[in-house]
Amino acid sequence: xxxxxxxxxxxxxxxxxxxxxxxxxxxxxxxxxxxxxxxxxxxxxxxxxxxxxxxxxxxxxxxxxxxxxxxxxxxxxxxxxxxxxxxxxxxxxxxxxxxxxxxxxxxxxxxxxxxxxxxxxxxxxxxxxxxxxxxxxxxxxxxxxxxxxxxxxxxxxxxxxxxxxxxxxxxxxxxxxxxxxxxxxxxxxxxxxxxxxxxxxxxxxxxxxxxxxxxxxxxxxxxxxxxxxxxxxxxxxxxxxxxxxxxxxxxxxxxxxxxxxxxxxxxxxxx
Amino acid sequence: xxxxxxxxxxxxxxxxxxxxxxxxxxxxxxxxxxxxxxxxxxxxxxxxxxxxxxxxxxxxxxxxxxxxxxxxxxxxxxxxxxxxxxxxxxxxxxxxxxxxxxxxxxxxxxxxxxxxxxxxxxxxxxxxxxxxxxxxxxxxxxxxxxxxxxxxxxxxxxxxxxxxxxxxxxxxxxxxxxxxxxxxxxxxxxxxxxxxxxxxxxxxxxxxxxxxxxxxxxxxxxxxxxxxxxxxxxxxxxxxxxxxxxxxxxxxxxxxxxxxxxxxxxxxxxxxxxxxxxxxxxxxxxxx
Numbered sequence: 001x002x003x004x005x006x007x008x009x010x011x012x013x014x015x016x017x018x019x020x021x022x023x024x025x026x027x028x029x030x031x032x033x034x035x036x037x038x039x040x041x042x043x044x045x046x047x048x049x050x051x052x053x054x055x056x057x058x059x060x061x062x063x064x065x066x067x068x069x070x071x072x073x074x075x076x077x078x079x080x081x082x083x084x085x086x087x088x089x090x091x092x093x094x095x096x097x098x099x100x101x102x103x104x105x106x107x108x109x110x111x112x113x114x115x116x117x118x119x120x121x122x123x124x125x126x127x128x129x130x131x132x133x134x135x136x137x138x139x140x141x142x143x144x145x146x147x148x149x150x151x152x153x154x155x156x157x158x159x160x161x162x163x164x165x166x167x168x169x170x171x172x173x174x175x176x177x178x179x180x181x182x183x184x185x186x187x188x189x190x191x192x193x194x195x196x197x198x199x200x201x202x203x204x205x206x207x208x209x210x211x212x213x214x215x216x217x218x219x220x221x222x223x224x225x226x227x228x229x230x231x232x233x234x235x236x237x238x239x240x241x242x243x244x245x246x247x248x249x250x251x252x253x254x255x256x257x258x259x260x261x262x263x264x265x266x267x268x269x270x271x
Numbered sequence: 272x273x274x275x276x277x278x279x280x281x282x283x284x285x286x287x288x289x290x291x292x293x294x295x296x297x298x299x300x301x302x303x304x305x306x307x308x309x310x311x312x313x314x315x316x317x318x319x320x321x322x323x324x325x326x327x328x329x330x331x332x333x334x335x336x337x338x339x340x341x342x343x344x345x346x347x348x349x350x351x352x353x354x355x356x357x358x359x360x361x362x363x364x365x366x367x368x369x370x371x372x373x374x375x376x377x378x379x380x381x382x383x384x385x386x387x388x389x390x391x392x393x394x395x396x397x398x399x400x401x402x403x404x405x406x407x408x409x410x411x412x413x414x415x416x417x418x419x420x421x422x423x424x425x426x427x428x429x430x431x432x433x434x435x436x437x438x439x440x441x442x443x444x445x446x447x448x449x450x451x452x453x454x455x456x457x458x459x460x461x462x463x464x465x466x467x468x469x470x471x472x473x474x475x476x477x478x479x480x481x482x483x484x485x486x487x488x489x490x491x492x493x494x495x496x497x498x499x500x501x502x503x504x505x506x507x508x509x510x511x512x513x514x515x516x517x518x519x520x521x522x523x524x525x526x527x528x529x530x531x532x533x534x535x536x537x538x539x540x541x542x543x544x545x546x547x548x549x550x551x552x553x554x555x556x557x558x559x
Contacts, residue, residue, distance in 0.1 A: 132378065134378050162377065163375060165377050166374065166375060169417075169419035170371050170419060173419075215369075218367060218372040218373070219372050222365070222367055222372060222373035224360070225333060225360055225434075226360075226364070226375075226386040226389060226433065226434070227357055227361065227390055228385070228389045229389065234389055234391060235388055235391050235392060235393060235394055236388060236394060237380075237381070237384040237387075237394055237397040237401060238384075
């Protein structure tokens with residue numbers, strides 16, 4: 001079961017989102033996330049929703065998986081919705097009872113916040129659904145490379161990310177093995193209150209650390225053997241090239257964001 | 272005989288003074304006055320029980336460790352020369368016991384590309400090398416997979432491919448089959464055979480398995496940091512008593528013939544594999 005886990009949540013496919021240059025995808029995702037919070041009028045929010053729906057539709061990621069990414073934040077959506085409903089005042093008062101005031105602005109804010117959060121999560125999870133972890137770390141390394149001027153070790157950070165991703169499944173297997181070994185020795189991992197449970201983790205965490213450190217030494221030897229000396233003078237097998245279609249996506253996104261701003265400008269802002 | 276010496280140990284002495292792997296503890300002399308010459312193109316198996324110094328010797332072959340006295344040279348370059356360490360590692364690659372601890376990337380082909388990327392090879396050439404190496408070890412169709420979803424033998428073959436792409440003259444393997452099941456072991460052994468026979472790479476195989484050592488051109492048996500036996504497999508495994516006294520086994524076929532011989536049958540126990548053993552027993556029965 002554990003062997004089947006996929007790192008990150010990449011979903012294999014061949015949509016134009018999959019094919020888009022990862023750097024461009026990251027930049028456009030950020031642009032859209034900012035755009036979400038620009039929407040203040042109803043038409044602009046509707047356009048944002050339309051963009052999100054469109055992206056999901058063309059991503060070839062099954063709708064079920066998209067829903068799955070929303071599930072964990074459902075409670076946050078509901079909570080912020082309710083909070084805004086009761087605390088935001090302004091506009092017409094619709095309902096009043098002792099300390100509770102429900103106003104039109106409150107309702108709008110609640111709805112807007114809920115829709116915004118959902119759009120935000122859907123758009124950002126589309127990024128991870130359509131990009132492999134390797135592509136993501138590569139793209140992040142390249143996007144951050146200007147920071148080298150400020151002596152920030154961009155390559156080292158990207159390498160750390162790659163190794164962390166690489167060793168997640170290995171360490172999960174290790175945890176499984178250690179906890180089975182400790183259970184076989186009579187360790188009780190499942191009963192008791194919270195404090196007992198945390199204490200019961202010690203016999204798992206200590207061996208895990210020891211073995212991880214040993215692994216780290218071996219990995220360092222293996223990387224030395226393969227002539228790893230850091231980022232200087234390295235080449236990459238997979239080159240990232242911006243294609244024409246990437247620039248079209250950039251243009252389309254820019255137009256859409258301009259549209260959002262215009263819709264905001266010409267229609268009444270409801271929040 | 273090819274006299275082109277690739278790796279040369281000259282009166283090497285080494286003692287561990289701190290933590291290392293569980294085989295060696297504090298302040299233990301591991302190699303004492305150790306000398307060995309490995310000619311180019313040879314497939315050499317190194318045998319020895321735990322703590323005999325074979326892993327230490329392996330780590331000296333590409334400057335992961337340097338001798339405390341004496342010298343190790345790779346193609347004439349002393350491993351103690353820090354400025355040429357990359358040159359040495361371009362010539363001698365290494366595969367370790369645990370396949371999980373030597374793969375660095377989350378995709379098979381990215382991992383195989385890691386070595387040449389470090390060497391600054393142009394991207395188009397890396398692509399060609401990676402594809403060829405993966406085909407050579409029979410893992411081409413797995414190139415887009417994630418390493419943790421492969422079997423042990425497959426992972427180890429990916430690790431070997433990662434060294435092949437660096438186009439080293441020699442690959443040192445430190446018990447590459449120790450953590451594998453019999454099937455994985457066979458896959459890896461077939462790959463190793465292919466390395467020497469088809470690619471002409473010098474292979475140093477450190478192993479516990481006698482049946483693997485039999486396949487080598489030359490077998491070196493180590494004990495307490497010294498070489499006890501050195502020669503062709505047939506020569507080495509004819510010293511059944513000596514090998515057993517070192518706490519090692521002989522190949523199963525040799526063992527069977529040896530016991531028959533001890534039991535009074537007139538059988539030549541200098542056999543290495545099942546076929547030879549069967550032949551020897553057959554001729555024994557025929558005489559009767």
